Amino acid sequence: MTVLDEAPGEPTDARGRVAELHEIRAQAVAGPSEKATEAQHAKGKLTARERIELLLDPESFREVEQLRRHRATGFGLEAKKPYTDGVITGWGTVEGRTVFVYAHDFRIFGGALGEAHATKIHKIMDMAIAAGAPLVSLNDGAGARIQEGVSALAGYGGIFQRNTKASGVIPQISVMLGPCAGGAAYSPALTDFVFMVRDTSQMFITGPDVVKAVTGEEITQNGLGGADVHAETSGVCHFAYDDEETCIAEVRYLLTLLPQNNRENPPRAEASDPVDRRSDVLLDLVPADGNRPYDMAKVIEEIVDDGDYLEVHERWARNIICALGRMDGQVVGIIANQPQVLAGVLDIEASEKAARFVQMCDAFNIPIVTLLDVPGFLPGVDQEHGGIIRHGAKLLYAYCNATVPRISLILRKAYGGAYIVMDSQSIGADLTYAWPTNEIAVMGAEGAANVIFRRQIADAEDPEAMRARMVKEYKSELMHPYYAAERGLVDDVIDPAETREVLIKSLAMLQTKHADLPSRKHGNPPQ
Numbered sequence: 001m002t003v004l005d006e007a008p009g010e011p012t013d014a015r016g017r018v019a020e021l022h023e024i025r026a027q028a029v030a031g032p033s034e035k036a037t038e039a040q041h042a043k044g045k046l047t048a049r050e051r052i053e054l055l056l057d058p059e060s061f062r063e064v065e066q067l068r069r070h071r072a073t074g075f076g077l078e079a080k081k082p083y084t085d086g087v088i089t090g091w092g093t094v095e096g097r098t099v100f101v102y103a104h105d106f107r108i109f110g111g112a113l114g115e116a117h118a119t120k121i122h123k124i125m126d127m128a129i130a131a132g133a134p135l136v137s138l139n140d141g142a143g144a145r146i147q148e149g150v151s152a153l154a155g156y157g158g159i160f161q162r163n164t165k166a167s168g169v170i171p172q173i174s175v176m177l178g179p180c181a182g183g184a185a186y187s188p189a190l191t192d193f194v195f196m197v198r199d200t201s202q203m204f205i206t207g208p209d210v211v212k213a214v215t216g217e218e219i220t221q222n223g224l225g226g227a228d229v230h231a232e233t234s235g236v237c238h239f240a241y242d243d244e245e246t247c248i249a250e251v252r253y254l255l256t257l258l259p260q261n262n263r264e265n266p267p268r269a270e271a272s273d274p275v276d277r278r279s280d281v282l283l284d285l286v287p288a289d290g291n292r293p294y295d296m297a298k299v300i301e302e303i304v305d306d307g308d309y310l311e312v313h314e315r316w317a318r319n320i321i322c323a324l325g326r327m328d329g330q331v332v333g334i335i336a337n338q339p340q341v342l343a344g345v346l347d348i349e350a351s352e353k354a355a356r357f358v359q360m361c362d363a364f365n366i367p368i369v370t371l372l373d374v375p376g377f378l379p380g381v382d383q384e385h386g387g388i389i390r391h392g393a394k395l396l397y398a399y400c401n402a403t404v405p406r407i408s409l410i411l412r413k414a415y416g417g418a419y420i421v422m423d424s425q426s427i428g429a430d431l432t433y434a435w436p437t438n439e440i441a442v443m444g445a446e447g448a449a450n451v452i453f454r455r456q457i458a459d460a461e462d463p464e465a466m467r468a469r470m471v472k473e474y475k476s477e478l479m480h481p482y483y484a485a486e487r488g489l490v491d492d493v494i495d496p497a498e499t500r501e502v503l504i505k506s507l508a509m510l511q512t513k514h515a516d517l518p519s520r521k522h523g524n525p526p527q
């Protein structure tokens with residue numbers, strides 16, 4: 001018999017009562033049974049408490065409502081009232097800074113959410129918002145607790161409302177470590193970052209059985225909503241790892257790059273990488289010929305402190321890179337076109353990815369450095385019919401709204417609308433730089449010559465020679481950085497080797513930037 005099954009005894013003195021408390025606590029901490037723990041481990045998963053231990057600094061966890069039990073009736077629930085009600089909630093520290101956490105205990109009702117379980121989550125979310133500290137959810141649950149019906153469903157509503165209230169106020173991180181089906185999947189979607197673990201975590205609105213019944217499609221749980229699918233195809237998750245240990249270690253790393261809340265700056269780190277470290281290698285990394293691909297990741301590696309950065313959405317929309325790194329110890333958000341994937345064009349997914357990242361940086365006081373090498377928006381019927389206009393507008397809207405320090409650097413080409421969207425001076429970049437290899441134009445020289453010199457080319461004795469001449473003329477007239485510099489549209493043309501120093505000194509100057517938007521309830525961003 002366990003304390004779970006019997007009423008508290010009648011200790012005769014204070015020591016007896018304390019002993020009883022310790023016994024109750026021990027049972028609450030142990031959870032339902034050894035067998036349930038073994039079953040969890042057999043699936044390659046850790047228990048909720050093991051996960052919390054990995055996430056937080058040693059001995060820092062302080063649990064809340066450990067002794068909570070449900071009061072539901074029916075379907076045999078009266079006889080099964082485990083402490084915690086299947087979710088462990090509390091706070092602790094990560095690198096000494098407060099972090100709130102809730103973790104589903106799959107061993108209890110499959111981690112399914114009932115009324116008491118939900119109100120525990122609500123309380124910890126309210127505490128995180130009030131304290132102004134990040135919230136991490138360690139998800140491993142079977143969704144709404146079926147026996148509790150609508151009470152369970154309403155519990156989700158309370159979570160969604162708090163996720164939304166906390167959005168842009170405290171960092172919210174969802175770590176998916178088991179199943180997450182149905183409406184439950186909307187909580188992670190409302191948070192800032194979603195982490196998943198390969199093979200053991202899945203997210204979907206309807207599972208494979210329902211999919212088969214409705215559409216006839218046959219698919220496995222992982223094929224439908226596993227980590228790889230969401231990291232690469234849907235963009236639902238930002239990070240995917242092979243095991244829980246690595247995943248949770250990366251959550252800790254991410255937390256060190258974020259502020260506690262929207263009223264603070266991200267923590268500054270001691271920097272040993274010299275501010276004036278020259279990067280002559282950049283001249284070799286980036287070919288002057290605008291049509292030759294190269295790996296933008298190497299450019300980022302070269303200019304940030306010690307080559308360290310954390311890429312967000314690394315495998316989704318790879319034609320754009322979004323990363324968090326440090327420059328002279330200060331956290332910066334880097335957005336960069338990736339010329340080695342789709343030539344670095346902006347398309348629907350790249351626009352969505354970058355827009356969300358810009359919003360996140362702006363919400364959490366992270367300055368934005370934009371590295372441009374963009375041939376334009378991707379042409380095509382799919383893109384137009386898929387709504388590239390409204391998706392591209394999301395990125396434009398996010399930049400235009402961002403009041404954090406914004407610096408853009410044009411490495412090579414920046415054509416047309418894509419140039420404007422990628423944080424041009426005209427939409428509010430605080431400082432804009434260009435390398436001497438830069439070409440800013442409405443479009444590439446070939447395309448431009450074909451439009452504006454169409455008649456001359458058609459009437460010429462040798463149209464190809466005339467086209468070549470006109471392309472050359474257009475390039476030498478318009479397509480060099482000095483055309484923009486003379487007009488004040490870039491603030492300076494810089495030596496690529498000095499990129500790191502220029503960016504760091506500009507960031508230092510902008511540290512005290514303050515900008516306000518007109519008062520309004522909220523904007524109406526394109527969706």
Ligand SMILES: CC(C)(COP(=O)(O)OP(=O)(O)OC[C@H]1O[C@@H](n2cnc3c(N)ncnc32)[C@H](O)[C@@H]1OP(=O)(O)O)[C@@H](O)C(=O)NCCC(=O)NCCSC(=O)CC(=O)O
Pocket residue numbers: 108109110111112141142143144145146147179181182183184
């Ligand atoms: C999550 C699972 C894939 C996990 O499968 P596993 O084989 O690992 O584990 P299992 O089936 O043995 O479940 C472990 C224990 O949790 C219990 N259990 C599972 N799901 C439960 C639920 N939703 N409510 C209450 N208890 C539940 C099981 O009875 C079992 O209890 P015991 O240990 O006592 O035997 C599966 O359990 C499952 O498909 N559950 C149903 C999921 C679901 O339909 N949820 C509602 C979503 S709808 C929703 O949330 C609202 C909406 O979106 O619209």
